Amino acid sequence: MSKDAPKALPILPAKDGRETPLFAVVMILCFCACLAGLAALAAGRAASLWTAGLSTGVTVRVIEPRDPAKIADLAAAFGALPGVTEARVISEAELSELLEPWLGAGGLPQDAPIPSLIALEVDPSASPSSAQLIEIMRARDVRGEVDGHDRWAQEVLTAAGQVRGVAFGALGVLAFAAASVVAFAARAGLAIRRDVVETLHLIGARDGFIAGLFQWRYLRLGLSAGAFGAVLALASVFLIAATRPSAADRDWLLPSFSPDLLDIAAIACAPLLAGAIAMLTARVTVLQQLRRKL
Amino acid sequence: MTAQPHGIVELDRVAVRYGEQAVFANLSLRLEQGSFTILTGPSGAGKTSLLQLLYLAQPPSAGRVFVLGRDLAGVKRAERHKLRRRIGVVFQEHGLLDHLSAFDNVALPLRAAGQKPKDYAKDVLDLLTWVGLRDKVAALAPSLSGGERQRVAIARAIVGKPNLLIADEPTGNVDAEMSGRILRLFQELSRRGVTILIASHDVNFMRESGARIIRLADGALTEGPPARAMEKA
Incomplete structure (x- = not known):
């Protein structure tokens, strides 16, 4: 150039x-x-x-009877279902801890009508339906409710x-x-x-x-x-x-x-x-x- | 170059209308290679419209236009730029880009054709020397006088070595001395075989040119007297 x-x-x-x-x-x-x-x-x-977590957890509230043996039997029946990896009865101590923010320290009053809880861990791909769980309770003459987290999820x-x-x-x-x-x-x-x-x-x-x-x-x-x-x-x-x-x-x-x-x-x-x-x-x-x- | 069956330029019963208003109709004209022609006539007669037909700025309303042997009606859009590169145009208002130097304005057609500065720099400088603007190569267009702008416009029109040069009032804004210099540039180009068509009102320019004079008035083209005859008149 x-x-x-x-x-x-x-x-x-x-x-x-x-x-x-x-x-x-x-x-x-x-x-x-x-x-x-x-x-x-x-x-x-x-x-x-x-x-996360919600979809794998199901809580069963047992209203009556409050017989620990019957509740343990129910938990065992739930645990035997396909798709349930763990079925565990929530102890009174755990319940007290969960309710502490609302009721304060000192545990639950003895006469409080607190339902028993059974926590289930389920496989999200094969979890039993709420109807199945209610049917098992009915067969054992147990009154309770199923709180499936999958609905919330x-x-x-x-x-x-x-x-x-x-x-x-x-x-x-x-x-x-x-x-x-x-x-x-x-x-x-x-x-x-x-x-x-x-x-x-x-x-x-x-x-x-x-x-x-x-x-x-x-x-x-x-x-x-x-x-x-x-x-x-x-x-x-x-x-x-x-x-x-x-x-x-x-x-x-x-x-x-x-x-x-x-x-x-x-x-x-x-x-x-x-x-x-x-x-x-x-x-x-x-x-x-x-x-x-x- | 072989003779063109339609000359370098041929208008065949051409009309230009803007809406209902006819500028001219049934106009025919033929220009041969290397000819030097001046188109004159009153303002508003349609001289600029006629020139625009030739550099593909507007289509005719009727008739056929041949430029450089091509019927413009048959030239595809994708080919038009190739034809335009063979036509040099000096616009009435010069058409220089104000943000560019004289050098860049002259080089514009070559840049648009994809050439690199190292390829065109010498040609552009030679051309600016030829039009007497060697010392103005870096000057921006607005800093040039009317005559200098006119010469830059002429240099830009011929830098691509066109076969046809069209100029619209190239001496409209310059003094007599500059008009004479511009005329000599055109005569030199004509001698080199470039076909030249100029629209002009400048009687002195016409008288000095020795060119064929054609007059557009009232929608019709008539052959004017030879330029030498005007001198005697």
């Missing part, structure tokens, strides 16, 4: 202040999308947390699924909004740069060449704005995790807010998605506009 030739300038101006609002909007949309994605992942984690799973669905729905809406904003901006950018497009078109540039100029520009914009949004979202989550009061005793209820590798990977995908959406929308928009010309 001749040393007298100046350095080639980009065909589209390197910087355009008119794109700053677009950068901000894509960044905010990406931030919201990251939070929605994290909420969806957290809902999944919460569902696992809430249902199903409700919890349904609720968690709904939360996850809403979060993914929000994610979809945000992605659509981002694509629409970028498409609008690409059209506006094309209108602003009509001089470049017209000139290139008439001097023999292929449509793909012109669309390429805009597509790479919007890819860079989407990537950088998306990265800013993702970093903000990650920082927000770390901030929540750092400032959340210690809740060791409630860990069974609330999922961890500390982002794990899956969360970080999901957030890392957000700028790539934002860039891809921006690039594709810009390309399609420019090609559509060029096709309207001769």
Whole structure:
């Protein structure tokens, strides 16, 4: 190359202040999308947390008789059922411990009508039905109730699924909004740069060449704005995790807010998605506009 | 180059209409290779519309347009850029990109065709020297005078070595001296075999050019007097 030739300038101006609002909007949309994605992942984690253990446990409350031998016989009958891995009578000491938060220290009053409990551990894939357990009690002339946790687990799973669905729905809406904003901006950018497009078109540039100029520009914009949004979202989550009061005793209820590798990977995908959406929308928009010309 | 059956340019009973309003109709014209033609006529007669037909900026409302031997109606969209690269255009408002230097503006058609700076730098510098702008290679377009912008536009139009050069009022905003310099550039190109069609109102330019004069008025094309005759008139 001749040393007298100046350095080639980009065909589209390197910087355009008119794109700053677009950068901000894509960044905010990406931030919201990251939070929605994290909420969806957290809902999944919460569902696992809430249902862990529940689905393998069944409690039988024996109302009468309160004869320990009969209750032990009943527990043995339950233990012999296929799918039951353990059947154990909850001792009075364990019951007192369980009720201590409500009744205070000192144990149960002797005359309190506290039912006896039999805890069953079952194989979730082959657990006996509540009806089977009630039938066994009836055969032994025992009155009681079966508290199968699988019912609660199903409700919890349904609720968690709904939360996850809403979060993914929000994610979809945000992605659509981002694509629409970028498409609008690409059209506006094309209108602003009509001089470049017209000139290139008439001097023999292929449509793909012109669309390429805009597509790479919007890819860079989407990537950088998306990265800013993702970093903000990650920082927000770390901030929540750092400032959340210690809740060791409630860990069974609330999922961890500390982002794990899956969360970080999901957030890392957000700028790539934002860039891809921006690039594709810009390309399609420019090609559509060029096709309207001769 | 072999003779084209339809000349370099041929209009066959062409019409241009905008809505219900006809700019012109039933217009025919033929330009041979290496010819130098000036299209004149009153403002609003349709000179720019006629030129736009030739550089594929708009289709005719009726009739057939042949450019460089191709019937434009049969040119697929994907092929149009190839044809456009063989046509140099000097737009009425120059069409320079303000954020680019004179060098980059001239190099634009070559960049759009995929050439690398090391391949085109010498040609572009030579061309800028030829149009007398060697010292303005790095100047941004807005910093150039009207005449300089015009010469950059001409350099850009011919950098791709076109077979047909179309210019719309190339001396519209320049003084007589610059008009003379631009005319000499066109005459030199014509001598090199480039077919030239210029829309102009500039009587001096026409008088000096020695070109074929055609006049578009009231929707019809008429052959004007030879330029030398105008001198005597």
